Amino acid sequence: MFFEKPIKEIEESDIERLMELEIPEDKNLEYKGDFNTDDLGHKRTLLKTVSAFSNTSGGLLIYGIDEEEGIPSELKGIEVDNKDQLGRWLEEYIRGNSEPKISSIDVEFIDKTNSDNSFILVKVPRSWNLPHKVTMGPKTKKFFIRRGRYSEEMDISDLRTAFNFSETLAEQIKRFREERISSILSDETPIPLKKGAKIVIHIIPINAFYPGLQYDIEQIYSDNQFRLRAIDAYSPKLRYNFDGLLGSELPDNEGLGSTYVQLYRNGIIEATNGDFFNDEHKIMSDGYYEKIVVKSVTEYLEIYKQINIELPIFVFLTVVGAKGYQMESDRDSNFGRRENLTIDRNVLANQEILLKRYPNNVGNVLKPAFDAFRNACGFKDSKNYDENDEWNPTN
Template identity: 30%
Template sequence: MSLQGVPFSKVSEADIQRLLEFSVGESVYLDYKRQSYEKSERKEFLKDISAMANTLGGDLLIGIAEKDGVPTSISPLFGDCDEEMRRLEQIAITGLDPRIRNLQIKPIPLTAGGNLIMVRVPRSYLAPHRVILENSARFYARAGTTTYEPNVDQLRQMFTSTTIVAEKIKAFHADRLVRITAGETPIAMNNAGKLVIHVVPVPAFTEGSMMDLIAKLSFGTEIPIPPDEVGTPKREAVNLEGYLNYVIPQAHDGSRMAYAQFFRNGVIEGAADLRTGDGQSSRFVGVPFVQLVVNRVKQYLNIVDHYDMGLPAYVFLSLCNVSNTVYRYAPSGGGFQETEPLGREIVALPEM
């Protein structure tokens, strides 16, 4: 048992009480500290959070007394909790190289008075992180309840793992583009150009787990929306890959085929037919196209956050079947002009 399954924003005093009630001991994911880190203990704080980030991530609970790693009581923190959190954040920002992205710190108010401080450390995909405070240059990792300094072989593995994950993500993206171009899409689409958006949380390719996506969606309030310009009513389905939200065009309303595929590992894929008159050639128009892409990327990233699927995330923007696709734009003199056809089947822009 740990707090890893509880979204950070929803962790409450009741969750902490359960840790004490069930004597949940420290682990690779969980660490207790009775009081906050004094000025002389800044390196200890950096050691604790960098070890978690360099391993599997985890939660640091400040204000919990423990014996032999087992929590014994709550030791509330009093005083200016906001100021203390800012101090810890500043230590983390200036004391690690590289800094830990998406480090989360919050108070947990107690009914009896005072607060706990919870620090959620994400598993890092920019590891290893090194403690650099006061000219230190040390790396740490975590095994069970023990924090240790990794040897040369372990450090080498840490340095190369990020590259391996990035290669897996790019290979997945390339495979999806080939399949979409070949017509292997969850709904039938026309032969003209297609807009394709991918938002890929990095943990999707590191944890090796498949979530019960349908159960997760049933408790949430967000679903991915297809990149549909018109706002046509959507239909939902469950398929082998996960959850599908899609558009069936209505007669004479200008809508086109579009879908959002939510994969069971957390990846979101949005695809839509570009504007076409004959089903073979197509076009995209400047401002509406940009607005559509930006709005969908924002929504997909919000879903990654809403379901706590982990960060960072890669964002890909691509075009498929676009040999006969043109870009239409409005020149300063009025009217519109079109570029020459793109002339290739797949255009994959650099990822972010």
């Protein structure tokens, strides 16, 4: 669908094709000919449409296209004096007049050839925190949903479904993670793994549990630029399996591996590595594993962009089989031991990290998880951040 294309990749030719092919408005696409920040009706319509998209399945609102019965009739664009200022206004206005706040929209401007006008694109993701209410004035404090090409007020049944979905989604994400951690601890993994503690990455898109959803993983298999790599794999392999795509490396002489990454067809990624742990001495790597995890998560998010996985997404970091391990430190070189610093539980399960946008620096968003793992070993925070808490890994 047109609205599923990454907003930064949409070009004027795409806008022109909407007219040429007479692409109609639907539950994910709406056209508006004009927009004025001083017009109360325009502002109400903006909030109503964005709320409805967010409460349904996401969508794209395009300003600068006149329509007749939902079919594009004229591509005229809109005169925009200051694009940066208008973009910030749109984001702040939507965020400030919705509850819970709709905060992950994207705004893009496409210049119209031979004109001073531009098309304004407002991309709204499907929400994970349903339902969202418009809070602009007493007459517009309502919930909206898309029915075909129209944004209509939600009825009691719609509201009940939305509230139940939010609760169910949170439970599904929690249950999936718990079940997978249990399976890893029970050696039920896509490849046989060596014994010992392991770091586990789970990346779960908001859309993963929608019925019937499957992504095109073929392009990941065939595109060398975006090949799926297991964490810190020296001799990476990639193959299809029952769940989707499996990346691993060559096993040892006993047929055991230390790392794999599983891309499920619904977009979920699970990646595991045990090389950051010395099982004989019960020692966990300190700063080095953080660098590798940041590198891997960055690569996985690039794959998400490639197959157009919609935000938001949840990132989880977990250490399994960790009880009794200690962490290397500047003071504890050569696998030195300090009994009072041993990890006191078998599973260190960090809280979810919610990504509403793709981060410019993955290391920055993973800091709470890295700090928590060091805390579990009796130390303060990660050493790979500077005095401003910016990702700045040490050598």
